[in-house]
Amino acid sequence: MSNLKPDSVIACLDCPDHVQAVLDASMWASKRMQTPVGLLHAVPSVQQKAAINYSGCLNIDDENLLLDQFTSHEHLSNSELKAQGKLLLHQAAAYCEQNLHKHKVYTLHRHETLGNSIDYVDEKSQLIVIGHHVTCKSTLSQLIRLSHCPTLVTHAPFSPPTTALFAFDNRATSHKMLDWLCKTPLVRALTIHIVMVGKDTSENCDALREAYARLKQAGINCKKTLLNCRDVCAALNYYQSEHNIGLLMTGAFGQSRLRELLKGSETEKLLGTTKTPYLLFPKA
Template structure:
């Protein structure tokens, strides 16, 4: 791990994402890029709201200009806060770069994610206190678009000592196994492999569990293996709590988009229900 990209909007969740980024940087010596994206849509609101035309074009242009000025002040505040947080957590200033862009985060990410080995985002954004059960508005779209592993951070930072991989045998989960094998500090952590029995497919679940265990043991790792029963999202979330897991790894959006639209997404439900950071792989 050489480069970490942290997406921030200045919220409390972004603050915690910076703390996780600092922790990982100290353990891997990785550099950190902090990205703040001004949402282009906010500059279009006055034009939509003025249905009567009573404001006129000149007042509207003035409002947009003022919005830009306010946003520049906010961007500077976000920068100062991110740098203060990272440096306060022990990251050398020379390892930190800050970028401010205007657009939509999911579009801007295409230019930045390719330069990163890991992307960090807070689970929720500026409106977290008003929509406590909802994920950030751009989170799911970013997770679906980036190829790099994406760490979705929780409300409060905690050093990572134990990790669990929710293994389903898919390509993204195999990618997660290889990521653990290849990267410190994950190799030295308490490692759990969990497989959930779906319906009556216990033999298939056992095969998956044995497969994951064999891969990790071949890399000189000794995981704790556990087969779970019940509804996937509930069983995994309960195991995370009961086993005091600090980080959950899973394959993101493994089924077809059509199927997810019809019956919902396990990835999204786990992101909502788990109170620990979740590292997603595509």
């Protein structure tokens, strides 16, 4: 029987350098969304048996659970991989329980790839949180592209944002994300800058104005800006830096695959350049 709890925030612990940041981001989201945190660890596949160094990934004092005992081995057996995963989950749960008082924390120890594990939790979760550098064979972009759940990507350390940039492009995914932002308590307390990168046309101005009005009607403090620029990634990064915005929010891979092939994926570019937490909404 599955112990996956519906509507959870799922913390993916596949990124040794980002474990604490993923947990901090997951707890931040959990407190705002009033949901439990599911700690997900996927045991590496047979082709990925090289020992992964999780020692020192959490700042908690527990001498009985030192993960560095596994890092002296170049390769681990299946039983050692499972034991390493259980130790990691135990430490992560202890860390969360020190900081989450009213919200439940539970573990998901999956004996399959991270991609299959995310697929397992995808449709029943509210949010998936993952570190910027994954150790599995799938790339971060591949994991996000296949997901049907909003995904928060974080660097280390995680800093709780007070402002967010919502990149609105008037496409279907952007409108779907707008609907979600108007309803979710995740961003309710943030000031949202709704930014559109495109030509200064009446169509774009009207679409931006309507999106801004919807956020205001939902009770969200927000500002709107139209940036007349060809380079979407550069424009968003510049605006975010200039206004010291702590969270980037966009649709994930909203362009056609042909456009991505010809001009490159804006999502890929932003994943590679942004230095703040990045919230991606699945393609409509």
